[in-house]
Amino acid sequence: MAEEKGLEQLKKEAAEKAKAAAAAREKGAASAKVKEEPAEKAKPSPNQHILDKYVQEIENHLGKEILEDSYINRLSKDIPTLVAKPDTYRKVAELLKYNEQLAFDYLSELHGGDFETHMEVYVHLYSFTNQQAVALKVKIERSNLEIPSLVPLWEGANWPECETYDLLGIRFTGHPDLKRILLGEEWIGYPLRKDYEPYDVEV
Amino acid sequence: MIQELLQSSPGLLNLGIFSLLAVLLLFVVLGFVTYGILSERKVMGFMQMRIGPNQVGGRWALLQTVADVLKLLIKEDTIPKVADRPLYIIAPVIAFAPAFMVLAALPFTDKFQFADMGIGLLYYIAVSGITTVGIVTAGWASNNKYALLGGMRAAAQMISYEIPLVMSVVGIVLLTGSLNLNEIVEAQKNIWYIVLQPVAFIVFLIASVAELNRVPFDLPEAESELVAGYHVEYSGFRWAMFMLSEYVYMFAMASLTTILFLGGWHPLPFLGFIPAAVWFALKFSLVIYLLIWIRVTFPRLRADQLMEFGWKVLLPVALANIFVTALLKELFSMF
């Protein structure tokens, strides 16, 4: 028993050492990155005008204060990103689809994420007519996990919304057939939530 | 010999001899079927860049099918709980028995034949039709949805294709003037009917493939659609009976094709020194090979296309063939 404990101790120590070493290395890498970053930030993104166009279009049609935020996501190939509010999300989406300047006819991706303070739905849209892309995000209160469904606009949102509901518990109102698509109706809890406790710990 | 037996007065001895011969034939046919299956697997394998079976019985797997059948015979016999038990049990027998019954009418050589019937051809077609009943029964009695679909497909298909099959041989009957298979073969002494009746041959070949439920007409057991179709619930020796009946029919149909179109046991000119039995076997193998070859190459038809093809293409062509044959025969006999 004592010996085992000793071993445990040793193991821990070794792990900690490795961790420390890794951290040191990380620091080096991070600092190197920091040096590069300011230079990069100086020049505006090539997609800035596209974002401006989107925002302008939305403000023209729906008024100001519709969007929570809008920015260029430099980490994601400079994609223009719009953040809608839960109550304006559907309106923005509708405009994105039907406005001729925007005409986002293709829903490439829809998924949710749990960010502990809030949940998020991320939608990646593409317009074949204008050859441009946009990311639409919406932050939802954890207390009221309900946003309008996008299925009436893009059929392709059907299963992804089911999946989001299945794994995160976000309810999409107006979805034609919202069901737990992967896990089955008898599953308890929403696994991708950060506070999810596996029901059967040791399988 | 058979003729004498048939004409002699009934008695226990006759019964015994008949039974003995029947069993003998059964084994002969089973032997053929065994190697028919093996050759099919081997040829298929070779065409598909594989070696095929090569484990049981040497490099050529000569005992593979024997082992397979033995395995099937000793396998557990499962009957679904909600199946219609009596029908489920009797269905393989209904499908299997006619397959052997038709063999009686086939003249393999001028001497080796069991029953020289005046209506041999009609007998073959009539009796082989009974198998359909067995298949439909199997599909229905299994109480399985896939089996039911398979059974229904089989019924529709086999009834539809029976008609062009019969119609295509009417031309031959017209030319020969007889339904007797022996006489049909005799009539081909100089020239085979495949030359005189090429259209009929093609119609007959297609219809016979459909009758045999083989690719491209294997809809009743389409494994990619209906899993296994009518025999999905069958296992062990019951399933073996379906399988064997299928292959016995293949044997019978190939023999019939040989008899009707390829001149039976008649040799090619100048090659008369080769025995008749060998000639028959050669031609028969050729037909079998053709069937296998078709199976390797083609995809499956769809049910509605199959029906359309049968009724709208094959039947009119067969009817036209009869008409033209009759016309030509009259014209030639006039001069």
Added chain:
Amino acid sequence: MLGLMKGLGYTMKNLTRKKVTYDYPNKPLPLPDRFRGIQKFYPEKCIVCNQCVNICPTDCIQLTGKKHPDPTKRGKLIDTYDINFEICILCDLCTEVCPTESIVMTNNFELAEYSRDELFKNLEWLDENDENIRKVNKV
């Protein structure tokens, strides 16, 4: 009709072509050197650095070390080393991180056993698994 004939021609042509199947259980499969099979473990090389345990995506490696019996020498010796092949996905990450190449891949891949318990391979077993060892382990 022409298409059907062409197809028949193609299958006929293949009848005589060279066969491509493997005679597998009789002849071993030809495998490249890099093939990732069951690991071989060299206990004498191991420095008990725990990196393989940490990198394993399925947590299938367990090891314990002990103090070097010779008090003058530093470092540790390996005591037990187990890989659970029920969950090992042979992803090669353990051999990739190992600084001393004390764990390497072999070309052996046949893991069929009668019981799941036998899939739990210990140090001795992994040490004896010394056939077809991969020659090049690091780029």
Added chain:
Amino acid sequence: MIRTEEMLLNVGPQHPSTHGVFRLVIKIDGEIIKEATPVIGYLHRGTEKLAEDLQYTQIIPYTDRMDYLAAMTNNYVLCHAVETMAGIIAPDRAEYLRVIAMELGRIASHLVWWGTYLLDIGATSPFLYAFREREMIINMLNELSGARLTFNYMRVGGVKWDAPEGWIQKVHDFVPYMREQLEGYHQLVTGNEIFMSRVKGIGSYTKEDAINYSLSGANLRCTGVKWDLRKNEPYSIYDRFDFDIPVRQDGDAWARYHCRLEEIEESLKILEQAVEQFPQDGPILAKVPKIIKPPKGESFVRIESPRGEIGCYIASNGKKEPYRLKFRRPSFYNLQILPKLLKGENMANLITILGAIDIVLGEVDG
């Protein structure tokens, strides 16, 4: 008047033509499908949840298991996402190796599709011919990565192994061989009247439907949308190659069949050029820290897998594990249109339509 009853039929989860554990509950009247409800999730392994506790390098083997017919593209999409976030640029030689590996995988995947699709339609031989060629590709990839399907070959910033000796030559020799075999495929199947009658006009949808249902890959291109991420949003080094995007207008199974077979030809073109341009030497891994920590933020990248757009979304909080990882799995999106296509079709067409979508269940269920 004959009264017919509708019947509920479970196609799958164990069925030879669902290509995995996929269940389709269909309501049929005779052989006509009145309604079809797909049921998925039998192969759900929670990759995204598992990934939240894993380092980026450790996730790569998990991506192998999603679309197991073209694992190289899956490897790539994850590495690409991390690289985009962390601003890592893989060395040239590594990119060439990646492209060669991915294109080989694409050919292998389409070959499997071709073979199994013909198997669905009832022809057995094409399957074996396709696997003959696929085996060669698998063997090549085995030599390269050390595994036949679950390659785990790519790393963030490069690849794990350099090409073994003579390997590039092997790929070079494979291209003309494969072209020759493709000829044979067309001879065997493409002109076959039975095959044509089975697929022409079956399961067709319009361009608008395809876009609306978020279809991608050959399923989208068969309706006339000339869209291929390799060309339209070039990633890796695809802008250095000259190739076409095969497009068809009809949107039926026949069009998809042609799109896929032509894609094989285009991939061969890419392979040919990649082998020619392959750099003599150079590193195969960029200078990356041993433990990769992308900066805080999120990123979504998409690339062209054989089945369509495969995307990877990473939300990072600057730690060595992703905070949230999500894969856009093309099969999952492509399968959505199935109930619409099946309505009013008959049983035999069900298989033709499902097969033409080309799904991999490992990917559908994630």
